[in-house]
Each structure stands twice: as structure tokens, then as C-alpha cells.
Amino acid sequence: MGEMEGRVAIITGGASGIGAASARLFVENGARVVIGDLQSDLGGALARELAPNVVFRRADVASEDDVRALVSCAADSFGRLDCIFNNAGFGGAIGGIAETPVEEWDLTFGVLVRGVFLGMKHAAPLLRHRGGSIISTASMAAVVGGYSPHAYAAAKAAVVQLTRSVALEMAEDRVRVNCICPGFIATPLALNTVGRPESALESRKPSLARAQPIERAGEPRDIAEMALFLASDRSTFVTGQAFVVDGGFSAGRAWRDQPEWQRTAHPLKIYRPR
Ligand SMILES: NC(=O)c1ccc[n+]([C@@H]2O[C@H](COP(=O)([O-])OP(=O)(O)OC[C@H]3O[C@@H](n4cnc5c(N)ncnc54)[C@H](O)[C@@H]3O)[C@@H](O)[C@H]2O)c1
Known part of the structure; x- marks a missing residue:
């Protein structure tokens, strides 16, 4: 029996x-899942592959109507809700601060912050009945500049910070609220291959391997495993936290990149008064 059975x-x-x-991963572990995304072609294909355990509904997370409908879809399709994983995102506005258009700033916050807020807001009433888990995808970029x-x-x-704040309220209803801070993960977003074939993503993975102390490309499954932990009963005493999953990137410089004198054993030259 999977950890997410029922x-x-x-x-x-x-x-x-x-x-x-x-x-x-959630379906492998017995869950039923409603996917909300803008990409109907990809989302629909995944739902067909994992039917009848996955339903796709087109939703823009920045739209309150869409998020409300997404939550209703879970209740209508499967009769309950135990977890919402607020994960949708994109790179947002780029460029110097003086050149950043206000509309692009607002669009970025609309998806990345309002999208998470709306997911929390509309899932909360259903989760309150039975306890459950709210998970959001933040980023290593929240921790390291x-x-x-x-x-x-x-x-x-x-x-x-929204995660911490809402966790304190929802703890009274045994609802855990946590977020995950991924490092460099090989996805279309991180490798700038959105809308391009899978091969474009594969060919860029080797360049990611040396980005962090654990010398391989971060994989979506690395983050999914943390999400599964946070969604399952293994984490019933865990709330209000931001979990960094980054192959050691935010810990500091990889051993292999540290100076030779520091990595090579040599007799200590300690000053001893005679
Ligand atoms: N890949 C990384 O290195 C990395 C690092 C840190 C954080 N993240 C975060 O992880 C999350 C997932 O990104 P990913 O790397 O899997 O990228 P991805 O491009 O593979 O997936 C992101 C998905 O979000 C969807 N989406 C974007 N805007 C949306 C909207 N307004 N409404 C509904 N769906 C929308 C996209 O269509 C896409 O399917 C994002 O929040 C991203 O910021 C990624």
C-alpha cells in the first residue's frame, strides 16, 4: 500500500x-491527482497516460476564478482534498531594476506570489476538515542572492514568509504548510528549453552537473521526493519550514573547487611560545 493511498x-x-x-510519484504511491496548468497539450497527455488517477484542468494560477474551479474539480472528481502543491512558475521579469517595467513586475508576482496565495486560500476550507498538507515551490533564489x-x-x-505565516494559523487545524527551495533542476524553465523537444533538455544537463557540490544535474524527481515526504504522514510534525534541495549549492563552494593548499594535508605550523 502506497504512502498516499486514498x-x-x-x-x-x-x-x-x-x-x-x-x-x-504521487500516483505511484497511491494518490489521485488534479493537475492545473496553462499547457493543455502536455497536461492532457499526462492525464491520459495516468488515467483514471489523474485529471487535468486548464488553470491560470494568477486567476482567482481558475483556482477556485481547480479546487472544486478535485472535490467533484475525487470527493476530497488532502494536499495542494502550489508549484506553477516561470522566470518572470528580467533585467536591471531601473529598466524593469511595472507590468512585468506585477505579472511575476501575480503568478509566483498571488498564485500561491490563491492556492492556499481556496484549499484551506477543504483541508481544515481533515488535516492535510500545503506545499509550495519557492527557490534557492529566496536564500542566496x-x-x-x-x-x-x-x-x-x-x-x-507566506508559508511561515500561514503555517502558524493552520497548525490549529493540523494542516501543515511548508515550502521547497530547489536549486538548479533540469527542467524546461531552468534550461530555457520551454516548448522545445526533450533532447534539448538532455543535451544541456552536463553543464548543470558542476553547478553544485553533488556533481550531477538536479532532477525533477529530487524535488518530487521532498514533496512526497511533505504530503505524506511521514511529516505530520513538520510545518512552517523551507526545505532547500540543491545538491549542497547553498552550503558553499564545492571541495573540488577549493584551493589546493586547503585540500592537501600538511603538518600544522602552530605558533608555540618557547
Ligand atoms: N528548475 C529549477 O531549477 C527551479 C529552481 C527553483 C525553483 N523552481 C520553481 O519550480 C517550479 C516548477 O518549475 P519547473 O522548473 O518544473 O519548470 P517547468 O517550466 O518545467 O514547469 C512549470 C510549469 O508551470 C506552468 N505555469 C507557468 N505559469 C503558470 C500559470 N500562470 N498558471 C498555471 N501554470 C503555470 C507551466 O506551464 C509549466 O508547466 C516553479 O515555481 C519554479 O519557479 C525551479
């Missing part, structure tokens, strides 16, 4: 990358 989860951004890997555009970094930091 459970129902909504996964936004579930048509691709981290969300699609999570949908697969210099690896994403300004708006993205600020929006993901907002997701971390």
Missing part, C-alpha cells in the same frame, strides 16, 4: 518539470 492532491504547474514528476532576476528572487522570498 489521498487526493492538486498540483499546479503539473504539466511539466517538477510538477509532472510529482504527479507521477545573484542567481535569479530581481522580481523572481523577491517573489520566492515572499513565498517562504
